[in-house]
Amino acid sequence: MDNYEIFSNLATIPPVFVRLDGRAFHGLTKKYGFAKPFDDRFCSAMMAACRALVADSGLAPVFAYTFSDEISLYFTGLPFSGRVEKIDSVAASYAASALTLALGAEEPLAFDARVVQATPETAIEYMTGRQDEAWRNHINSYCQQALIAEGMDATDAARKLKGLPAAELHEMMHERGVNLAKTPAWQRRGILVCKKEEEKEGYNPVTDEHVIVTRSRVVEDRDLPLFSTPEGQAFLRMLICGKPETSGSS
Numbered sequence: 001m002d003n004y005e006i007f008s009n010l011a012t013i014p015p016v017f018v019r020l021d022g023r024a025f026h027g028l029t030k031k032y033g034f035a036k037p038f039d040d041r042f043c044s045a046m047m048a049a050c051r052a053l054v055a056d057s058g059l060a061p062v063f064a065y066t067f068s069d070e071i072s073l074y075f076t077g078l079p080f081s082g083r084v085e086k087i088d089s090v091a092a093s094y095a096a097s098a099l100t101l102a103l104g105a106e107e108p109l110a111f112d113a114r115v116v117q118a119t120p121e122t123a124i125e126y127m128t129g130r131q132d133e134a135w136r137n138h139i140n141s142y143c144q145q146a147l148i149a150e151g152m153d154a155t156d157a158a159r160k161l162k163g164l165p166a167a168e169l170h171e172m173m174h175e176r177g178v179n180l181a182k183t184p185a186w187q188r189r190g191i192l193v194c195k196k197e198e199e200k201e202g203y204n205p206v207t208d209e210h211v212i213v214t215r216s217r218v219v220e221d222r223d224l225p226l227f228s229t230p231e232g233q234a235f236l237r238m239l240i241c242g243k244p245e246t247s248g249s250s
Contacts, residue, residue: 011082017116022069037141045102050193052098067134067190088113128227134190186222
């Protein structure tokens with residue numbers, strides 16, 4: 001019967017992203033009393049899931065980038081010999097378990113997963129695009145919640161906002177006393193979770209010497225640069241390629 005497992009041997013090569021999306025998370029806000037349009041408790045739980053994926057899952061992604069109910073994992077080496085089914089299923093199930101625990105949820109949560117093939121250059125494009133999506137999600141979330149608070153139902157609010165340019169959405173919130181450019185950076189630009197190596201002084205009891213040792217720890221960045229700017233592109237190049245952009249790069 002193994003011959004009927006038609007995708008079991010489908011494999012990919014790094015670098016790749018694995019993008020995880022929450023399934024049917026729209027009901028969580030009401031169930032757990034989350035604030036709208038953004039909630040610190042849900043954000044903290046998503047960061048906890050990202051930390052678990054980076055540090056404890058055994059998948060060993062280079063970093064996790066998250067906004068809303070989405071997580072992107074970047075890999076330069078792949079577990080399971082690059083088998084797509086295995087990577088997707090383990091990443092999605094581990095993320096769902098980690099978030100369920102972080103929220104103390106009484107019912108199971110679920111993510112779907114997909115593999116996105118990349119090169120170092122397209123990885124930079126991918127991250128820029130996902131942050132652009134984080135910004136669009138941020139604007140629409142504030143505007144939709146403002147209309148709902150004024151008595152409009154969610155369907156009509158979504159219909160009213162559909163296709164409106166960003167400038168009009170900004171003005172809409174400005175009229176309501178909210179400057180969307182001054183909201184917390186994590187809401188506008190997402191959050192990065194990665195391992196950071198640090199040098200510390202240690203002691204070797206065998207040689208009775210003080211030595212410098214390298215340790216890694218998981219860090220979170222809730223104040224990311226705008227990836228579409230030169231500063232943001234340099235940040236991504238260092239993150240993804242391990243070196244800053246050179247003067248000859250385009």
